[in-house]
Amino acid sequence: MNAVIYSKDGCGFCVAAKNLLDQKGISYVEYNMSSQPDKKTELLEAAALENIVPRTVPQIWLNNKYIGGYDKLALFFSESDR
DSSP states (O other): OEEEEEEOTTOHHHHHHHHHHHHTTOEEEEEETTTOTTHHHHHHHHHHHTTOOOOSSOEEEETTEEEESHHHHHHHHHHHTO
16 A cells, blocks of 8 residues: 655644554655645645545545545544454
Protein backbone atom coordinates (compact mmCIF):
# COMPACT_ATOMS: atom_id res chain seq x y z
CA MET A 1 0.00 0.00 0.00
CA ASN A 2 1.25 3.49 -0.73
CA ALA A 3 0.03 6.88 0.36
CA VAL A 4 0.21 10.51 -0.64
CA ILE A 5 -0.31 13.15 2.01
CA TYR A 6 -0.60 16.90 1.53
CA SER A 7 0.40 18.74 4.68
CA LYS A 8 1.68 22.04 6.04
CA ASP A 9 3.94 23.16 8.86
CA GLY A 10 2.40 23.39 12.31
CA CYS A 11 -0.43 20.96 11.56
CA GLY A 12 -1.04 18.54 14.42
CA PHE A 13 -3.41 16.41 12.35
CA CYS A 14 -0.74 16.12 9.65
CA VAL A 15 1.73 14.81 12.23
CA ALA A 16 -0.88 12.40 13.60
CA ALA A 17 -1.67 11.11 10.09
CA LYS A 18 2.00 10.53 9.29
CA ASN A 19 2.46 8.76 12.64
CA LEU A 20 -0.52 6.51 11.91
CA LEU A 21 0.84 5.66 8.47
CA ASP A 22 4.22 4.90 10.05
CA GLN A 23 2.56 2.64 12.65
CA LYS A 24 0.81 0.74 9.88
CA GLY A 25 4.07 0.38 7.96
CA ILE A 26 2.77 2.34 5.00
CA SER A 27 5.23 4.38 3.01
CA TYR A 28 4.06 7.78 1.88
CA VAL A 29 5.03 10.72 -0.24
CA GLU A 30 4.49 13.98 1.57
CA TYR A 31 3.89 17.28 -0.15
CA ASN A 32 4.34 20.08 2.37
CA MET A 33 2.55 23.14 1.08
CA SER A 34 4.45 25.40 3.47
CA SER A 35 7.75 24.61 1.77
CA GLN A 36 6.29 23.59 -1.61
CA PRO A 37 3.56 26.18 -2.34
CA ASP A 38 3.26 24.96 -5.93
CA LYS A 39 1.78 21.73 -4.56
CA LYS A 40 -1.41 23.57 -3.60
CA THR A 41 -2.35 23.74 -7.29
CA GLU A 42 -1.61 20.03 -7.64
CA LEU A 43 -3.78 19.27 -4.60
CA LEU A 44 -6.67 21.30 -6.00
CA GLU A 45 -6.41 19.51 -9.34
CA ALA A 46 -6.36 16.08 -7.68
CA ALA A 47 -9.27 17.05 -5.45
CA ALA A 48 -11.29 18.28 -8.42
CA LEU A 49 -11.09 14.77 -9.89
CA GLU A 50 -12.77 13.55 -6.70
CA ASN A 51 -15.35 16.37 -6.78
CA ILE A 52 -14.14 17.75 -3.46
CA VAL A 53 -12.86 21.12 -2.32
CA PRO A 54 -10.19 20.61 0.33
CA ARG A 55 -10.36 23.23 3.04
CA THR A 56 -7.95 21.69 5.51
CA VAL A 57 -4.89 19.51 5.65
CA PRO A 58 -3.92 16.78 5.74
CA GLN A 59 -5.46 15.46 2.54
CA ILE A 60 -4.66 11.80 2.03
CA TRP A 61 -4.82 9.26 -0.78
CA LEU A 62 -4.17 5.52 -0.30
CA ASN A 63 -3.41 3.49 -3.43
CA ASN A 64 -4.71 6.39 -5.52
CA LYS A 65 -8.05 6.36 -3.64
CA TYR A 66 -9.07 9.55 -1.87
CA ILE A 67 -9.44 9.05 1.89
CA GLY A 68 -9.76 12.59 3.28
CA GLY A 69 -8.22 13.98 6.45
CA TYR A 70 -6.85 12.41 9.60
CA ASP A 71 -10.25 11.41 11.03
CA LYS A 72 -11.17 9.57 7.82
CA LEU A 73 -7.76 7.87 7.77
CA ALA A 74 -8.21 6.66 11.36
CA LEU A 75 -11.73 5.44 10.50
CA PHE A 76 -10.41 3.63 7.43
CA PHE A 77 -7.91 1.70 9.54
CA SER A 78 -10.34 0.98 12.37
CA GLU A 79 -12.80 -0.49 9.85
CA SER A 80 -10.11 -2.50 8.07
CA ASP A 81 -8.87 -3.92 11.40
CA ARG A 82 -12.23 -5.55 12.13
